[in-house]
Structures are given as C-alpha cells and as structure tokens.
Amino acid sequence: xxxxxxxxxxxxxxxxxxxxxGLIASSYTIIRHNEEYERLIEDVKxxxxxxxxxKIVLGLPKNMNGTIGPKGELSYKFKxxxxxxxKIEVILEDERxxxxxxxxxxxxxxxxxKKRKNVIDSVAATIxxxxxxxxxxxxx
Numbered sequence: 001x002x003x004x005x006x007x008x009x010x011x012x013x014x015x016x017x018x019x020x021x022g023l024i025a026s027s028y029t030i031i032r033h034n035e036e037y038e039r040l041i042e043d044v045k046x047x048x049x050x051x052x053x054x055k056i057v058l059g060l061p062k063n064m065n066g067t068i069g070p071k072g073e074l075s076y077k078f079k080x081x082x083x084x085x086x087k088i089e090v091i092l093e094d095e096r097x098x099x100x101x102x103x104x105x106x107x108x109x110x111x112x113x114k115k116r117k118n119v120i121d122s123v124a125a126t127i128x129x130x131x132x133x134x135x136x137x138x139x140x
Contacts, residue, residue, distance in 0.1 A: 004028075004053045005129025006044070007095065007121050008078055013040060014121025016129045017051055023137070025129035027122040037078065041085050048086060056088060059095030059128040093132045095124070 001022045007014035013031040018024060028047070033040040047053070058079055061071040068076075079090045105123065 001054045002052055003055050003057055003129060003133065004044070004048060004051070005057045005059075005093075005125040005132070007059045007125035007128055008075055009121055010035070012121045013044070014123070014125035015044075015047065016122060016126035017047075017053070018129060018133060023133060025126045025133060027126045030122050037081065041081055044082065045086055048088060053088070056082060056086075056090040057093050057129050057132045058082070058090050059125070060092040061095055091132065093128050095128050 002020050003018040003022055003025075005014075005016035005018075005025055011032060011034060013033055015028045015031060016025045017028045019026070031040060031043050033043075044056075048056070058075060060075050061069070063069050063072075075092065079092060082088070082090045105127075
C-alpha cells in the first residue's frame with residue numbers, strides 16, 4: 001500500500017511518498033501554495049491518483065507541551081478538506097521537531113543553506129511519513 005506524507009507550511013507543502021510496499025518514505029516534491037488551499041488540494045489529488053496512494057499522513061504541529069496551537073488547528077481543517085474532496089483516509093502524525101531533524105540531517109550531509117531552504121519541507125514530510133510507517137510496522 002502506498003502512502004503520501006504531507007508537511008503543511010505557511011507557504012509550501014512538503015510531499016513525500018512511500019514505496020509501493022509502504023515501508024520506505026522518500027522526498028517527492030514541494031508545492032508552493034500561498035494559502036490557496038483549494039488549488040493545493042487539487043495538486044495533492046493529482047499526485048494521489050497518479051501514484052495510486054491509499055492513505056495520506058499529514059503532519060500535526062503540536063506545541064512542545066502537547067497542546068494544539070493555530071498551526072495545528074489549520075492541519076485539522078486541512079485534513080477535513082482533504083478527506084471530503086479526495087475520499088481518502090488522512091492520518092495525523094505528530095511532527096514536533098521534524099523540521100529541526102530535517103535541518104540537522106541536511107547540515108550533516110553538507111547541504112548548502114540555499115539548497116536546504118528549497119528541500120527542507122519535503123525532507124520534513126519524509127521524516128513524518130517514515131515515523132508513521134515505522135510505528136505501523138511495529139504494531140504488525
């Protein structure tokens with residue numbers, strides 16, 4: 001089963017995809033949206049259909065104390081719209097520190113600051129998706 005991972009930022013959406021067996025997540029793309037969520041959902045729909053995705057894993061930004069702030073509320077609303085328009089299950093995955101982890105990974109791999117800015121959201125989406133896939137594997 002193929003999954004798509006999403007990291008919703010204020011200007012971009014990081015996208016990752018799993019392999020067809022649903023074990024390994026990889027960066028896929030970044031979609032710039034400028035808060036045009038209806039168009040963004042259509043862009044996600046195209047990927048879901050083209051790649052035959054069965055489930056979406058959407059990052060849920062929580063505060064460090066576990067509470068939900070404005071960005072988390074936005075993720076809940078985006079989840080509802082995705083499920084309504086795409087008729088596909090959307091799973092929320094805690095994304096605390098995923099961007100920090102992605103940044104550290106890119107720095108460790110000697111990625112330039114300019115390049116990091118362009119790929120950080122898709123790497124964060126990959127971390128979110130891989131975290132979900134790893135938990136799923138442990139449960140089975």
